[in-house]
Amino acid sequence: MISGMTQLRHKYLRHHKKFPHVWCPGCGNGIVLGAFIRAIERLGLEKDDIVFASGIGCSGRMPTYVDLNTLHTTHGRALTFATGIKLAKPSLTVIAVMGDGDAAAIGGNHFIHAARRNLDLTAIIINNQIYGMTGGQASPTTPYGAHSTTSSFTNIEHAFSIAELAVAAGASFVARGTVYHATQLDKLLEKGISKNGFSVVEIMSNCHVQFGRRNMMADPVTMLNWLKDHAVSKDNGSSMPPDSLQDKFTIGILADVDKPDYIEEYKKIREKAKRD
Amino acid sequence: MVTDLNGKKFLLQGNEAMAEGAIAAGCRFFAGYPITPASEISERMSFRLPQVDGTFIQMEDEISSLGAVIGASLAGVKSMTATSGPGFSLMQENLGYACMTEVPCVVVNVMRGGPSTGLPTSPSQGDVLQARWGTHGDHPVIVLAVSSVSECFSFTVTAFNLSEKYRVPVVILSDEVVAHSRETFTIPSADSIEVVDRIVPNVPPEWYKPYEDNSRGVPPMAAMGNGYRHHVTGLVHDSYGFPTERQDEIEAFLKRQFRKITNGFFEIQITKKINIEDAEIAVIAYGSVARSARRAVAMARSHGIRAGLIQLVTLFPFPKNTVVNVMRQCKAILVPEMNMGQISREVKRVNTGLTEIVKYNRIDGQLITPLEIFEQLQKI
Numbered sequence: 001m002i003s004g005m006t007q008l009r010h011k012y013l014r015h016h017k018k019f020p021h022v023w024c025p026g027c028g029n030g031i032v033l034g035a036f037i038r039a040i041e042r043l044g045l046e047k048d049d050i051v052f053a054s055g056i057g058c059s060g061r062m063p064t065y066v067d068l069n070t071l072h073t074t075h076g077r078a079l080t081f082a083t084g085i086k087l088a089k090p091s092l093t094v095i096a097v098m099g100d101g102d103a104a105a106i107g108g109n110h111f112i113h114a115a116r117r118n119l120d121l122t123a124i125i126i127n128n129q130i131y132g133m134t135g136g137q138a139s140p141t142t143p144y145g146a147h148s149t150t151s152s153f154t155n156i157e158h159a160f161s162i163a164e165l166a167v168a169a170g171a172s173f174v175a176r177g178t179v180y181h182a183t184q185l186d187k188l189l190e191k192g193i194s195k196n197g198f199s200v201v202e203i204m205s206n207c208h209v210q211f212g213r214r215n216m217m218a219d220p221v222t223m224l225n226w227l228k229d230h231a232v233s234k235d236n237g238s239s240m241p242p243d244s245l246q247d248k249f250t251i252g253i254l255a256d257v258d259k260p261d262y263i264e265e266y267k268k269i270r271e272k273a274k275r276d
Numbered sequence: 277m278v279t280d281l282n283g284k285k286f287l288l289q290g291n292e293a294m295a296e297g298a299i300a301a302g303c304r305f306f307a308g309y310p311i312t313p314a315s316e317i318s319e320r321m322s323f324r325l326p327q328v329d330g331t332f333i334q335m336e337d338e339i340s341s342l343g344a345v346i347g348a349s350l351a352g353v354k355s356m357t358a359t360s361g362p363g364f365s366l367m368q369e370n371l372g373y374a375c376m377t378e379v380p381c382v383v384v385n386v387m388r389g390g391p392s393t394g395l396p397t398s399p400s401q402g403d404v405l406q407a408r409w410g411t412h413g414d415h416p417v418i419v420l421a422v423s424s425v426s427e428c429f430s431f432t433v434t435a436f437n438l439s440e441k442y443r444v445p446v447v448i449l450s451d452e453v454v455a456h457s458r459e460t461f462t463i464p465s466a467d468s469i470e471v472v473d474r475i476v477p478n479v480p481p482e483w484y485k486p487y488e489d490n491s492r493g494v495p496p497m498a499a500m501g502n503g504y505r506h507h508v509t510g511l512v513h514d515s516y517g518f519p520t521e522r523q524d525e526i527e528a529f530l531k532r533q534f535r536k537i538t539n540g541f542f543e544i545q546i547t548k549k550i551n552i553e554d555a556e557i558a559v560i561a562y563g564s565v566a567r568s569a570r571r572a573v574a575m576a577r578s579h580g581i582r583a584g585l586i587q588l589v590t591l592f593p594f595p596k597n598t599v600v601n602v603m604r605q606c607k608a609i610l611v612p613e614m615n616m617g618q619i620s621r622e623v624k625r626v627n628t629g630l631t632e633i634v635k636y637n638r639i640d641g642q643l644i645t646p647l648e649i650f651e652q653l654q655k656i
Contacts, residue, residue: 016516048503053347064507064518069500071350072509073343074373080340084347084355085500087331088305092351092501110343113336266331273326 005034012037012047014067022061026220028179028205032126033062035182036097039189051085051094053078055102058133058207059126062097076107079114082121090120090263095193100127100141104160108140115169115198119262122192122199125162128207136210143247147214163202167255172197174255178204180227181251191253197261204231204249285462290428290454291316291358293461294384295324297432298356300469303382304330305355307344309337309363312396313452314386317358338363342370346379350508352499354436358384361394361403364410371445372411373510375533378443378487378497380474382435387451387563389641398641399452401563404618407447408592414530416537418442418544419592421449421562425459431546431589437472438544442536443494449591451614453564453643477504488515489528493536537593545595548587551577555584557656558606560599560623562588565612565644572649583653594622603630608656612636612644632656 002010013019023029040050052068054060056075063070069092073081078096086094103111103125114121130148131137138148141159148155163176173195177185185203192199206212206223217223232245234252281296288296295317298306306325308318322332331348335341338359345355359367364385374381389395390402403410407419418438422428428450435446477484477496486506488495498504511519512526520526537544548566551573552558561569566587576583586602588595603609609631611620620635627633636652638644 047505049501051500064509067505069505070507071347071500072507072511074369074510077339077343077370080335080343081347081350083333083335083340084305084307084344084349085351086347087333087344088348088351088353088355089499089501109336110340113340266326270326270329273323 008037008041012041012067013065019065021065023058024209026206026208027058028128028207029058029062029126031179031182031185032124032203032205033065035185035189036124037066038186039193042186042190043194045093049092051082051092053082053085053094053096055098055107057099057102057131059097059099059102076102076105077110078102079107079110079121079123083114083119086119086121086263093193095122095124097124097126099132100125100129100162101131101139104140104162104165112165112169115166115171115200117262118170118172118198118259120196120198122201124189124192125200125202126205127162127202128205128211129159130207130211132207132210136214148211149214161249163200163254166200171200171255172257172259172261173199173253175200175253176202176204176249176251178227178231178251179206180224181231184251188253195256197259281463282465283463285460287458288425288461289316289456289458290422290425290450291386291456292320293425293428294358294432294448294450295320296463297429298382298436299324299328299330300429300464300466301354301433301436302471302473303354303356303436304328305345305348305353306330306357307333307335307341307348307355308357309335309341309359311360311363313388313455314358314360314384316455317384338366339370342367342374342383345381346370346374346377349379349381350500352502354380354440356382356384358386360386360388360396361390362392364403364406368410372413372415374445375411375415375417376510377508378495379445380439380443381445382432382439382448383445384448384450386455387449395641397452399564399614399643400639400641401449401451401565401614401618403449404591404615407449416444416534417592418444418446418537418590419449420446420546420589421591422454423563423566423587424454425457425461427589428454429461429463433469433471434546437470440472440474441494442540443474443497444537449563451563481505485515486517487513487529489532493532493539541593544590544593545598546589547595547598548589550585550587552584552586552602554582555602556582556606557584557608557610557653558602559583559585559610559612559649559653560588560619561585561612562591562619565614568644568646569612569649571646572653575646575650576653579654581653588619591619594626596626599623600626600630603627606631608632608634610634610636610649610652610656612649612652614638614644
């Protein structure tokens with residue numbers, strides 16, 4: 001008798017050559033990958049119809065392990081490639097996974113414009129608040145006052161709130177989850193992928209090796225507890241006193257609006273171009 | 277509205293002819309960002325592509341434009357972008373990605389004066405070596421240069437064909453003069469144009485190795501979503517497309533990239549020869565300067581100078597054999613360029629003491645005139 005999870009592993013992970021993976025023991029990326037696989041399984045999508053793209057960094061390696069149409073692009077550019085694929089073949093479900101440096105620093109412009117454009121893509125952004133693969137440099141989401149290898153005397157810059165940025169830029173669906181709240185994560189990803197229009201799921205994750213080690217959270221459990229203590233549910237947050245929310249972040253669905261996506265709009269353009 | 281332009285005569289700009297050439301070649305996706313003097317290509321594509329069920333998108337910059345173009349090509353649609361110097365600099369990153377992943381696409385660079393913002397409305401040929409070496413890493417590329425409205429059309433078709441056949445990005449270098457000059461041009465009928473499509477796999481998906489070597493060195497390419505699930509990465513990869521650090525696989529992969537282009541030299545290296553048979557002096561020129569050179573050679577002939585012209589359509593891989601053969605018969609070769617000497621370096625590189633190489637360079641934002649070239653020919 002094979003357990004459900006084992007069946008999923010056999011169905012979605014690539015069998016030959018690609019393991020062991022590159023991630024450190026205890027990395028949150030594995031939880032994200034598990035949630036992603038459960039989400040696409042529950043949505044009943046065909047593997048041939050899914051494109052899974054990434055940029056550069058630890059998150060960039062995720063597509064390598066999954067038996068889908070996978071694409072490992074240049075740093076920060078995953079959404080640009082995803083845009084071309086989706087427009088060329090709208091029947092495909094196109095999902096991009098990125099890190100915080102990937103999506104909010106080098107790819108920040110692509111990110112806000114993809115949200116504004118509202119093409120039917122899903123952006124999964126794993127936010128571990130650090131550049132992990134390159135050795136622990138400060139990222140655009142490293143908190144003010146935190147330590148990194150490029151802010152040895154504390155970080156004097158302020159962090160982006162990626163999900164709120166996506167809401168402001170016009171994404172149709174925006175949610176934030178954490179790798180601690182794993183069951184909620186499955187549902188957020190499922191909703192994000194099935195939503196028509198540009199969807200963003202920001203996932204707060206742990207990098208105890210590169211972030212935690214320099215910020216007194218050198219093991220995964222301490223970091224997961226940090227995520228647990230600092231996450232505030234969207235529903236509860238509004239009833240809490242503002243002072244108590246200062247170093248917290250909201251989790252849950254932050255935006256869910258219905259508007260025509262780029263493909264629908266472009267169909268109208270084609271009709272006009274042929275008629276006029 | 278007439279959407280079928282085949283066989284009809286128009287007064288077209290080089291930029292507009294390039295858009296029509298792309299459509300005739302089967303291009304159905306264009307992503308671009310506004311920039312002088314290339315914007316008319318985007319404008320025409322935004323108008324024409326929806327008429328033929330293609331897709332135009334204006335992206336947020338040139339980096340994303342080429343990213344989207346590569347993405348669309350991976351999904352099986354012939355794709356193009358067009359820009360000028362500053363945007364071409366931004367595209368170098370993803371141009372390397374297209375080389376590494378062997379994704380066919382066409383990148384047009386309408387050259388203007390540089391460096392930096394430079395001279396946005398003046399012609400230049402300053403980006404020739406950037407087109408060859410602009411992206412990092414050792415890589416082969418195909419670079420074509422166009423000199424007229426009709427060449428803008430026909431060599432854009434050629435660029436797509438070579439790109440599809442060899443699975444490489446092809447760069448077309450135009451310049452401000454070619455781009456904005458208007459000439460009457462009859463768009464050829466579709467059946468008179470040879471269109472090459474990439475080879476797709478005919479094996480079952482489980483047998484498909486997306487980067488497996490074969491006699492041509494060009495593996496069949498499956499479009500995403502057609503059942504051939506595989507991995508595409510900018511990392512050096514093995515025949516399955518997965519990252520590798522094995523020395524034998526790295527070298528085999530990179531050498532194949534060069535071999536597939538070298539195998540095609542005969543077809544890829546395009547030149548046009550005018551009055552070369554009995555020439556004592558040859559002009560080697562490309563782009564808008566080749567037009568001036570054509571006239572200058574005629575002027576020289578009428579003054580009794582046995583001059584000839586080799587117009588380089590393919591700049592890279594550099595058409596060494598053609599150039600060397602002409603070197604053997606000529607006492608001197610004149611290389612006029614709107615830069616400080618980029619192709620003349622190549623000409624000198626292949627000259628093994630066969631002849632004298634004379635440079636003529638102009639970098640003041642003006643086209644080299646026929647008279648200037650004629651005067652140089654008289655001096656030699």
